[in-house]
Amino acid sequence: MGPKMEEVQGRKLKEEYQEMTGASMLIQALGREKVDVIFGYPGGANLSTYDEIYRTGIHHVLARHEQGAVHAAEGYARVSGKPGVCVVTSGPGATNVVTGIADAMIDSLPLIVITGQVATSAIGTDAFQEADVIGVTMPITKHNFQAREVEDLPRMIKEAFHIATTGRPGPVLIDLPKDVASTSGIFNYEQSIDLPGYQPTVIPNKLQIKKLADAVTEAKKPVVLTGAGILHAHGADELMEYITKQQIPVASTLLGLGAFPGNHELFLGMVGMHGTYTGNMALHEADLLISIGARFDDRVTGNLKYFAPNAKVAHIDIDPAEIGKNIETQIPVVGDAKEALRMLNEYDGTPGEFSAWKEQLNSWEEEYPLWYKEEGESLKPQRLMEMIYEETKGEAVVTTDVGQHQMWAAQYYKFDNPNCWVTSGGLGTMGFGFPAAIGAQFAAPDKQVVAVLGDAGFQMTAQEMSILQELNLPVKIILVNNASLGMVRQWQELFYDQRYSNSIFPIQPDFVKMADAYNIKGWKIEDPNEMQAALREALDYEGPVLMDCRVEKDENVYPMIAPGKGHHEMEGIKP
Amino acid sequence: MKRTIVATVNNTSGVMNRITGLFARRQFNIDSITVGMTENPSVSRMTFVVSVDNQRGLDQVIKQLNKQVDVLKVRDITDDATVERELALIKVVSAPQHRGEISALAEPFRASVVDVGRESITLQVTGDQQKVEALIDLLKPYGIKELARTGITAFKRGTTKSDFETPKYSIIH
Numbered sequence: 200m201g202p203k204m205e206e207v208q209g210r211k212l213k214e215e216y217q218e219m220t221g222a223s224m225l226i227q228a229l230g231r232e233k234v235d236v237i238f239g240y241p242g243g244a245n246l247s248t249y250d251e252i253y254r255t256g257i258h259h260v261l262a263r264h265e266q267g268a269v270h271a272a273e274g275y276a277r278v279s280g281k282p283g284v285c286v287v288t289s290g291p292g293a294t295n296v297v298t299g300i301a302d303a304m305i306d307s308l309p310l311i312v313i314t315g316q317v318a319t320s321a322i323g324t325d326a327f328q329e330a331d332v333i334g335v336t337m338p339i340t341k342h343n344f345q346a347r348e349v350e351d352l353p354r355m356i357k358e359a360f361h362i363a364t365t366g367r368p369g370p371v372l373i374d375l376p377k378d379v380a381s382t383s384g385i386f387n388y389e390q391s392i393d394l395p396g397y398q399p400t401v402i403p404n405k406l407q408i409k410k411l412a413d414a415v416t417e418a419k420k421p422v423v424l425t426g427a428g429i430l431h432a433h434g435a436d437e438l439m440e441y442i443t444k445q446q447i448p449v450a451s452t453l454l455g456l457g458a459f460p461g462n463h464e465l466f467l468g469m470v471g472m473h474g475t476y477t478g479n480m481a482l483h484e485a486d487l488l489i490s491i492g493a494r495f496d497d498r499v500t501g502n503l504k505y506f507a508p509n510a511k512v513a514h515i516d517i518d519p520a521e522i523g524k525n526i527e528t529q530i531p532v533v534g535d536a537k538e539a540l541r542m543l544n545e546y547d548g549t550p551g552e553f554s555a556w557k558e559q560l561n562s563w564e565e566e567y568p569l570w571y572k573e574e575g576e577s578l579k580p581q582r583l584m585e586m587i588y589e590e591t592k593g594e595a596v597v598t599t600d601v602g603q604h605q606m607w608a609a610q611y612y613k614f615d616n617p618n619c620w621v622t623s624g625g626l627g628t629m630g631f632g633f634p635a636a637i638g639a640q641f642a643a644p645d646k647q648v649v650a651v652l653g654d655a656g657f658q659m660t661a662q663e664m665s666i667l668q669e670l671n672l673p674v675k676i677i678l679v680n681n682a683s684l685g686m687v688r689q690w691q692e693l694f695y696d697q698r699y700s701n702s703i704f705p706i707q708p709d710f711v712k713m714a715d716a717y718n719i720k721g722w723k724i725e726d727p728n729e730m731q732a733a734l735r736e737a738l739d740y741e742g743p744v745l746m747d748c749r750v751e752k753d754e755n756v757y758p759m760i761a762p763g764k765g766h767h768e769m770e771g772i773k774p
Numbered sequence: 775m776k777r778t779i780v781a782t783v784n785n786t787s788g789v790m791n792r793i794t795g796l797f798a799r800r801q802f803n804i805d806s807i808t809v810g811m812t813e814n815p816s817v818s819r820m821t822f823v824v825s826v827d828n829q830r831g832l833d834q835v836i837k838q839l840n841k842q843v844d845v846l847k848v849r850d851i852t853d854d855a856t857v858e859r860e861l862a863l864i865k866v867v868s869a870p871q872h873r874g875e876i877s878a879l880a881e882p883f884r885a886s887v888v889d890v891g892r893e894s895i896t897l898q899v900t901g902d903q904q905k906v907e908a909l910i911d912l913l914k915p916y917g918i919k920e921l922a923r924t925g926i927t928a929f930k931r932g933t934t935k936s937d938f939e940t941p942k943y944s945i946i947h
């Protein structure tokens with residue numbers, strides 16, 4: 200005779216309702232959520248968690264600064280589509296991740312951030328390394344929790360993953376007091392999620408979809424604006440099907456690059472402050488603007504007074520609060536971008552007739568393409584971006600920091616594939632690009648990861664070269680070295696009468712020597728003629744590399760919409 | 775325009791902070807907030823009176839509230855049949871010879887005298903905002919020493935359907 204039924208059930212019950220410490224629950228839960236890497240940094244308040252990490256051998260990457268850890272988690276999330284996990288200690292550890300949390304919030308990246316906290320009995324007493332992390336991060340997280348009772352912890356972790364990854368993704372923080380992490384309780388991870396206040400709408404309303412389809416049939420000058428919402432929804436295939444069917448020209452936001460192939464004949468380029476002339480004019484002249492997973496950020500719209508003055512606006516967004524926030528919308532569609540596109544593709548609307556419109560767009564493209572002058576002795580940063588595209592065949596994962604090099608990368612690297620573009624859009628966080636590349640390499644171990652960085656931004660998180668050295672991670676660092684805070688210098692040139700206040704480096708470190716200190720192979724390239732061959736060599740090199748590329752120092756990013764101007768008022772549209 | 779918005783929220787620590795923080799950072803103007811427990815102790819009810827410029831501003835307030843995980847339900851009840859009440863305590867300068875006059879003034883408002891001092895008299899009034907304000911205006915000439923108002927709390931009038939069953943706020947009108 201086999202074991203009695205009650206015995207079997209009893210045993211099962213034991214497995215599911217095991218008693219363990221809070222720290223152990225955390226690691227067990229991360230395992231259940233199939234987390235394959237944690238980026239973090241230990242300290243007094245999370246020692247129990249680190250002890251559990253030690254004992255379980257769960258994959259943990261030690262950053263050299265918490266900011267590096269959180270940006271790495273963001274890069275991982277952007278490329279993998281899975282939540283990035285970041286574990287830090289209380290007080291200074293927690294405040295060091297604030298920038299990354301704000302960055303993830305505004306760019307809708309799913310993160311799970313676990314901060315240590317002082318013991319519950321000490322909360323509110325200004326204890327050693329206490330900071331009100333719940334208060335500080337309330338406005339910059341999608342949601343946050345403080346686990347005051349160990350038995351609440353499994354439910355909180357489960358809810359955190361659910362909230363971070365569904366609807367409009369975002370960062371969720373769990374503040375874990377030291378005593379809760381070391382107290383034992385029952386681990387129950389089988390409870391169902393019960394969040395009556397959180398019910399994102401995924402499936403769009405059919406009537407709204409029909410309205411949108413009808414509007415396309417009536418339109419003469421439609422344009423689709425793609426945002427990162429399509430990438431979060433994994434909707435690139437559905438978008439391609441839709442555009443192939445309907446033949447609508449496509450423009451993209453900075454973060455939407457890659458949702459639609461950059462080399463497609465219907466692609467008009469990026470829009471916004473440093474967007475293409477054709478892309479911006481297309482919005483300005485359009486009679487129907489279909490925004491999919493984009494939120495009409497001010498860097499995209501320019502002066503709202505002049506934005507898309509002739510267009511009926513259709514806005515597909517999973518976050519209802521984005522619809523109508525900045526732009527009045529005639530056809531609101533609340534739901535997941537992929538679902539909306541799938542429904543649009545099912546809908547048998549006759550494709551419109553847009554040949555006159557396309558002719559207009561083509562003639563702009565011919566008349567006002569992106570341009571730079573190939574003159575002088577030094578390397579043109581725009582040319583450098585083209586080379587990176589050529590040498591990687593557009594198949595790399597490209598991360599950038601913030602500034603001129605970021606705009607050049609967005610303009611000249613043609614993003615042909617989804618989830619291969621990692622940049623800080625909404626917050627514009629210098630110091631993001633390098634650690635994000637580390638996270639990206641973990642998400643895509645078989646891909647080439649190229650970090651295109653400014654000489655200034657790199658110095659904000661350069662310490663993470665230790666990770667490359669330690670793990671021989673083959674990230675390729677490409678410093679676009681103009682010996683200045685280039686974007687700041689450009690604005691001072693254009694809007695402050697060339698008073699270059701604190702934007703030109705009087706002295707720089709020897710970046711190759713810096714790389715050498717971390718045992719990373721470094722190149723310094725000054726001669727433009729050597730650039731391409733060196734780049735090839737660097738990309739072929741097996742380990743991590745740093746290329747210090749000395750580019751033209753006075754180069755500006757063009758074309759440009761000056762602050763307060765509209766899309767039709769672009770400057771620098773011709774050489 | 776002024777709108778009265780009612781929200782039910784999880785009665786957990788920090789919810790008030792989430793809501794007031796949201797109003798502050800989004801530059802929403804609130805005239806008053808009241809909070810209290812509901813028949814379900816794990817749920818609180820908040821009543822806001824907000825000033826908005828237009829429909830879009832109002833939509834934003836409601837949508838941003840709805841985005842909070844701890845906010846269960848949001849309704850703009852301004853145009854519904856509602857019961858709206860505020861309580862005000864008004865301490866008025868009053869020499870003994872004026873007491874009768876002030877009491878007489880208060881009577882049609884069904885305000886009651888809750889405290890009498892040597893040089894002041896304190897009235898308590900409840901009602902909708904207009905009524906409370908009308909009484910305050912009438913008392914101003916005597917000199918108001920202190921004024922404490924609770925802000926509006928409100929309720930839909932009894933109908934067959936409960937608030938909690940109506941569909942979630944949707945932007946599809």
Ligand SMILES: Cc1ncc(C[n+]2csc(CCOP(=O)(O)OP(=O)(O)O)c2C)c(N)n1
Nearest residue numbers: 602603604627629653654655656684685686
């Ligand atoms: C943390 C942070 N501080 C300041 C800024 C403002 N800022 C934007 S671009 C820029 C210059 C960046 O210089 P560099 O990294 O060398 O890039 P470049 O513009 O030269 O390509 C600065 C200071 C910022 N975006 N982020």
Ligand SMILES: [Mg+2]
Nearest residue numbers: 653654683685
């Ligand atoms: Mg620079």
